[in-house]
């Protein structure tokens with residue numbers, strides 16, 4: 063189980079940093095997603111294909127930046143998708159609620175096996191599970207990862223697995 067309290071205490075004075083946002087059709091079935099990659103990932107999955115997310119790279123992220131990006135891509139996306147950030151659930155919740163209040167869907171891609179309970183009401187979709195090379199990602203039926211539609215309380219892994 064991930065030690066949120068310890069991590070929160072450790073990073074109490076930290077803020078999110080992000081790589082440049084991108085629009086993608088891949089991550090959330092049926093949605094066009096505006097992806098925010100939060101750097102400083104603490105999960106350290108062996109074989110991680112995004113090691114650039116380990117250090118706190120990128121630019122400072124705050125509500126002003128979030129608003130600017132939402133406006134920049136207005137009409138081009140339906141869902142805000144965060145890669146990481148669950149290690150500071152109180153901070154992530156601010157952005158999730160801000161998006162939902164503006165009629166956007168929300169998704170979190172987490173490398174943890176569970177996330178803080180406060181995040182669930184603010185999420186429409188949730189991907190859980192660390193990367194395990196031998197098991198593969200969501201596109202493999204051997205995967206340890208799950209992609210959940212929290213509104214319908216259903217597992218959507220089958221939509222990633224075309225063969």
Ligand code: SF4
Nearest residue numbers: 103106107110173193
């Ligand atoms: S959660 Fe994702 S970014 Fe973080 S170590 Fe695991 S695979 Fe890499």
